[in-house]
Amino acid sequence: MRIIGINRSTYYYSLHRYSQPKNRTCTGGRPESRYTLTKDNTIISNEQVKEWICELIAGEGLTYGYLKLTYCLRKKFNLIINKKKVYRLCKELEVLRPQRKIKRKHARKLARNRLVTASNQLWEVDVKYGYIAGEDRFFFIMPIIDVYDRCIVDYHIGLSCEAKDAVITLKRALFKRQLLAVEGKPVIRSDNGPQFISNLFEETCLELNIEHERIPFKTPNLNAHIEAFHSILEEECLSRHEFSSYAEAYKTVARFIRYYNTVRIHSATHYLAPAECYQLLKKNQLQLKPVKL
Numbered sequence: 001m002r003i004i005g006i007n008r009s010t011y012y013y014s015l016h017r018y019s020q021p022k023n024r025t026c027t028g029g030r031p032e033s034r035y036t037l038t039k040d041n042t043i044i045s046n047e048q049v050k051e052w053i054c055e056l057i058a059g060e061g062l063t064y065g066y067l068k069l070t071y072c073l074r075k076k077f078n079l080i081i082n083k084k085k086v087y088r089l090c091k092e093l094e095v096l097r098p099q100r101k102i103k104r105k106h107a108r109k110l111a112r113n114r115l116v117t118a119s120n121q122l123w124e125v126d127v128k129y130g131y132i133a134g135e136d137r138f139f140f141i142m143p144i145i146d147v148y149d150r151c152i153v154d155y156h157i158g159l160s161c162e163a164k165d166a167v168i169t170l171k172r173a174l175f176k177r178q179l180l181a182v183e184g185k186p187v188i189r190s191d192n193g194p195q196f197i198s199n200l201f202e203e204t205c206l207e208l209n210i211e212h213e214r215i216p217f218k219t220p221n222l223n224a225h226i227e228a229f230h231s232i233l234e235e236e237c238l239s240r241h242e243f244s245s246y247a248e249a250y251k252t253v254a255r256f257i258r259y260y261n262t263v264r265i266h267s268a269t270h271y272l273a274p275a276e277c278y279q280l281l282k283k284n285q286l287q288l289k290p291v292k293l
Contacts, residue, residue, distance in 0.1 A: 036085070038078045050089055052077055057095055065097050066090045109213045111189055111222045116291040119281050120177060122147045123186045124226040125170075127161055127193055128233065130253065134244030141233070141253060142166065142195070144173045146186075147225050147291055149281060150266050151274035152257050153177060157250050163198035170204065180208075187211045191223060224293065232260070 036044045056072050057064065064072065070086040073079045090096045116122050128141045140161035144153045154173035156165045170188065174180045185208065190196040192214055205212040215222040237256040243249040261275045269277035269288065280286035 032088075033085075037080050039080060040078070044077075044079065046089065049073070049079065049081070050093055053086070053089060053093065053095070063097075109211065111213045111215045114187075114293055116148050116293070119146055119149045119151075119278055120179060120186045122189060122291075122293075123153065123173070124189045124223050125166070125196070126191060126223055126226045126230065127195065128230045130238050130243070130249055132243045132246055132249050134242075134248075135246060139246060139249055142169060143226065143229060143257065144169060144188075145226050145229055146274075146278070147293070148288065149274055149278040150225070150229075150269055151278050152229070152261055155254075155257055157253055159246060161195060163195050163200040166195040166198075166201050167204045170201075170210075171208070174208065183209075185210045187213060189213050189215065189223060191215055191220070192217060222293070229260075 034046055036046065036049050038044060052073060053069060056069055056076075066087040067083050069090065070081060070083045073081055073086065087096070114122060123144050123146055125142065125144045128143075129138045130141060131138055137159070139157065139159050141155065141157050142161050142165065143155040145151070146153055154169050154176055156169040158165060171180070174185065179185055188205065188210055190212070195201060196212070196214065202212065204210075220227050233253075233256065237253060241249075241252055243252065262273050265271045265273055266277070270286065272280070272286075277286060277288075281288070
């Protein structure tokens with residue numbers, strides 16, 4: 001074997017392979033067992049197990065799938081059997097229940113390149129976590145930022161952040177900017193968090209005639225403005241405080257967001273505070289560069 005350059009294992013495998021009958025198909029994997037054991041090591045043939053499956057279906061298990069049938073076989077007949085084998089036997093009997101097909105109710109709209117030239121054209125939303133050391137638990141912050149004027153239009157702070165919280169915050173943001181009754185509402189851009197892919201949030205966007213677009217996975221740069229705000233929030237607020245209670249955390253973060261909107265200047269808004277910038281834009285007394293993203 002060494003002279004001709006063949007491994008010994010390869011040689012013996014080829015001898016074994018070609019010594020098999022020609023009508024036998026050589027397949028990999030573990031061969032299928034022809035019997036099943038009970039808990040007292042009694043051998044039960046697969047044909048008998050099939051009969052028991054049919055009895056269960058005809059009796060109490062008319063609506064059972066293979067998983068529930070597995071538990072019934074274990075409980076009633078003391079079989080040591082897994083769900084994969086029950087699935088295979090049910091497939092041979094052609095008694096598998098039709099699988100439920102999950103259809104997405106709302107089509108996913110991917111974020112696309114945009115040129116933002118005014119306020120209320122594109123809002124970004126995302127969720128950030130804060131830590132309460134005194135209570136050893138996290139809390140949630142979900143702000144909505146206007147990409148053009150950099151204003152935090154509204155926000156949610158809570159010990160949980162569910163789809164209903166996202167919906168309430170979105171409606172409140174529209175109300176604050178008097179956009180509930182207007183035709184052209186902002187596009188809302190989010191990531192793929194559970195709050196934003198929920199049916200409730202999508203249905204609310206349809207009801208309010210708002211276009212909701214989601215960024216692809218692992219592309220936070222497409223949600224850059226809200227990510228930048230989260231970085232500011234972390235550096236200038238969260239990292240500087242050790243909260244002893246949720247009430248303290250809520251008060252501190254809410255105060256910082258007010259400070260960010262009304263006092264903290266921003267280079268992209270001609271070194272004005274975002275709220276001041278928004279008021280000047282409404283009066284056509286200020287012009288900003290279009291935002292490309």
